Amino acid sequence: MTHIVIIGAGECGARAAFALREKGFDGEVTLIGAEPHLPYERPPLSKDGLAEASLPKFVADAARYEEARITVLIGATARSVGRAQKTVTLSDERSLDYDRLLLATGARPRALPGVPENAERIRMLRTHADALAIRAALTPGARLAVIGGGFIGLELAATARRLGAEVVLVEGLPRVLSRGVPEEIAAFVAERHRREGVEIICGAQIAAIEEAGDVARLLLADDVGIEADLIVVGIGAVPNTELAEAAGLAIENGIAVDERLCTSDPDIYAAGDCCSFPLPHYGGRRVRLEAWRNAQDQGVLAAANLIGAGETMASVPWFWSDQYEYTLQIAGLADGAQATVRRDMGEGAFILFHLDSQGRLMAASGIGPGNAVARDIRLAEMLIAAGAKPEPLALASPETRLKKLLAA
Known part of the structure; x- marks a missing residue:
């Protein structure tokens, strides 16, 4: 394998490019982005980045891409993917050959x-x-x-x-x-x-x-x-699937991928906001997540599998939002929960734990000033990943440390 092309120079695509080098890939890496900037993080755009009208928070500076031998084509739009020839054609008629391709095309506002x-x-x-x-x-x-x-x-x-x-x-x-x-x-x-x-x-x-x-x-x-x-x-987002559709890839609420992020073409992977994938902790339920950490996690996973690692997704969905002095964090998916347990943590902070009919922890939703709920949400995320069935009374009591429940 000599050339991996990544279409989409956002958080996901950039993380994938660097992860390829970190995992030992020595061939060519080309990252294609339509915007006139190097890859940057989007969450600040509605928060401090908006308030301060600052430069984007870049994932990395130009020197790091050069040092990692990652070719970044900014202001470049991929027009088509030729699966038979394994080529990507850009809007300026340039053509790139690929051995493996990653679609990290993101989503656009609805x-x-x-x-x-x-x-x-x-x-x-x-x-x-x-x-x-x-x-x-x-x-x-x-x-x-x-x-x-x-x-x-x-x-x-x-x-x-x-x-x-x-x-x-x-x-x-x-x-x-x-x-x-x-x-x-x-x-x-x-x-x-x-x-x-x-x-x-x-x-x-x-x-x-x-x-x-x-x-x-x-x-x-x-x-x-x-x-x-x-x-x-701000009424939601639509996955950018046009390239994938035109190339004949399977589409299902986004570019459909398997647990390894592989599309219906074994040489093309997709990751981030643009793809839907099965969640192992929720019975293989297919979802599409528009979340900063999901973009990071899937970028790294896609990089590993582009070079043959064969790894499957194991992460639990995680979301966050800043609302004035409060931070809201959610681990897991609460859809279909049969019971909810509240833990009050003082200073206006609380967490809701969501359990299924068998008592398994499905999700935890918390809000509080600053990082008041961050540690417990992280521990709840680990409990979800472990398939834990903690006692509701223990979850409700702020005196019971979640780390102890995790050890049990």
Whole structure:
């Protein structure tokens, strides 16, 4: 094997490139990215990176790529994959031969129907350029409307309040954080936002959205009108599967891969936000995760398997979000849980442990100031991976150390 090509220069693709070298691969490594920047981390874009309008938080500087002999093609778009010839054709007609290929094409923001093309005051947040455009509008006293009450929308609302902007957040479902976050924690987060002055409207249906001169307008189905200096749409993400589809690879809520991240072509792998995969700790249930650590973990796993390691996924899903002084962390998937046990940890921190019908720990969801829940969520993650069935009373008691339960 002499050449591995990685399409997608985000967190996942960059981690995979470096992991190839760390695991001893000595052939050519080429990393292809459409943006004009070296790979950078996206989570700061809705947090400190947005507030400070700083440069992206790069995964590595140019010297490290050069030292690792990784060729990075920035501002380059992969147009097609020729599986029979094992080639990648770029939009400028350059062609690259590959022995193995990794698709780390990520995801893009889900578009809201009815948004005018090239609207300056109606935006989505995905790239560093998006963050700079949004930051320019978040001046003290400016009015921001956020459509979508998920992690991104709420983080953006918190950052906007920190910068002195007024915020109204519109969510179509009955509550914020409907996807994967327990109602009790979602209510806690919503109340914290309201205390900060964020107006939250749930169960809202959008009738019209428009840009008119120096304002953007939302009209809700109940005839409520909202005017703002800027509207940011954050209603989820769509996996970038177009290259894979055109190449004839299997698609199932993303590029379908097996437990080794291999696609339906044995020489092509996929990892990160763009792929769906079976979770061993949840009976092989197929999921697609849009999460920073998943991108890292899968980048490293894909690198190992591109060079023949044959390793399978063993990690437990993990998510996090900063909401003002609080950090929310979730390990595992709570869907289908039959029982929930609460552990109060003082200073407003608590963890919810989610158990299945057999008493097996499926997930743990926690929130607290700073890193108050971080250690116990990490231990809960290890309990989930071990298939543990801890006693509910032990989980509920803050005096019982989870490390002791793990040892048992």
